[in-house]
Amino acid sequence: MPSRGLPYLLLLPATVFLAVFFLYPFTQIAWEAFSGPGGVTLSHFATMVNYWKFPAALENTLLLAVAVVPLQTAMALAMAVLVSKLEKGRDLILYIFTIPLGISDLAAGLIWFAIFQQTGFLNSALHALGVVHTPVIWLGYQSKWVIFLAVMLAEIWRATAIMLVIIVAGMGLIPKEYGEAAEVFGAGPWQRFRRVTLPLLRPSLQTALILRTILAFEVFAEVAALGGTNLPVLMGETFHWQFDLQDGHTAAAFAIVILAISIGFTLLYLRLLRVPKGAGI
Template identity: 70%
Template sequence: MTPKALPYLLLLPATVFLLVFFVYPFIQIALLAVTGPEGFTLQHVQTMASHWKFNTALGWTILLAAVVVPIQLVMALSMASIVTKLQTGRSAILYIFSIPLGLSDLAAGIVWLAIFEQSGFLNSMLYGLGVVEQPILFLGYQNIWVIFLAVVLAEIWRATAIVMVILVSGMGLIPKEYYEAGEVFGASAWQRFIKITLPMLRPSLQSALILRTLAAFEVFAVVTALGGTTLPVLMGETFQWQFTLQDRNVASAYALVILAISIAATLFFLRVLRVPKGATL
């Protein structure tokens, strides 16, 4: 084996994995979305776009990502900064912050359902304090914004830890000499964070934001647990068309929309948070 062939050989397993589990399924989904018995057709896409839930699901999905991701980023930066600065008890605090990572999407949704449902913890607390005389139906169809808030809280609680873990790893790679130099020149803690930490965290921020934004566009189990079909999202509509309405073609069209949004978000973060050539820690 020549030295020149070694890199390609090392990339071979990942390439085969992508071809089998991404490229091939993508081709199959794309064909289902734009073909029918008569051949090429855009009828399935038109059916999806003209359905009354499509615009609503698209709007709620984008709004959910736009609200959840920035909040998670700010919280993850704060949590990562705390963990990084700790001298003692760092492992314990990191473990506590990371506990929600052990829960699945559905389990997190059920936990927050136990808080917001009529016989849940929130109603019990309000009743015990004398604030309400009878349980409130927080998650009813007439309270869609409460359902949205519950989903936002569940997603923030469940998935902020993964962003924090990535940022903690990135902060650990920043040389301490940079901060020491900043102190020597009189930079405040906030100035060191803005001028040193954030620029040096670009690769980690890029990875964390791409990962979390794509997951936000694909949210499903938490929404289903807390709101059922009352709060429509793109992944939920994909599930409905695939299994309830038994229309794989329209479901594939929804999958292509989710893929297109995900690619657009990825390209955006790659562009905005790109690392200059030659930049090193």
């Protein structure tokens, strides 16, 4: 008969890991953000809010997440359905789709920088087609919308595979009998996907959306590679205050804001994609 304490013993390594690598750093960051010479203070948050780049950084971060995550969700679902329908070459296609997953954020940013820079592939292709006669400065400070689009493309190209892997795993847990039964009753492919697959994918979609949205709020390397300081984002300003301005208190305030936004969206996803009790597959 297994010991009653065995489950807690098995959870101990994960608990220690979270305590050392999450709770302890979080406590330090929270103390940095709220502490001052006279004790607890909100002055560091006031410094952050009054910083002239803060509104733009907050807006750009939210816009990137709102623009990228829905597109990635739709693409990951379409790719997962395609992979699940294949009888031959499934593993190969899945492997090809997930290749960008092994590329770092900075490397992805540099790859797309090589496309958009003055001597890059885009200008070369347009010149060969006769569309432009001189190189276009795509990533200049006056073309912030192009930088935004380039960061979007880099994020979509690199990180869609994160959602794809989770969704494919979720589809693998759905019994085929459900779809076959719906087909017998006359449901078409779209109806089976909407009425059978999507509801049963809620747990996987919940996980994929939470993970991807949190990572979207932490976008930094692609922005640094493609736009530098021309496209301020929250994580970039956190880095700026911590390492350039040597102000750890304000940097911690930025980190707390990123964490608060992530928690807010996580709770929203948990609410919207709530799995009814006892509705497991």
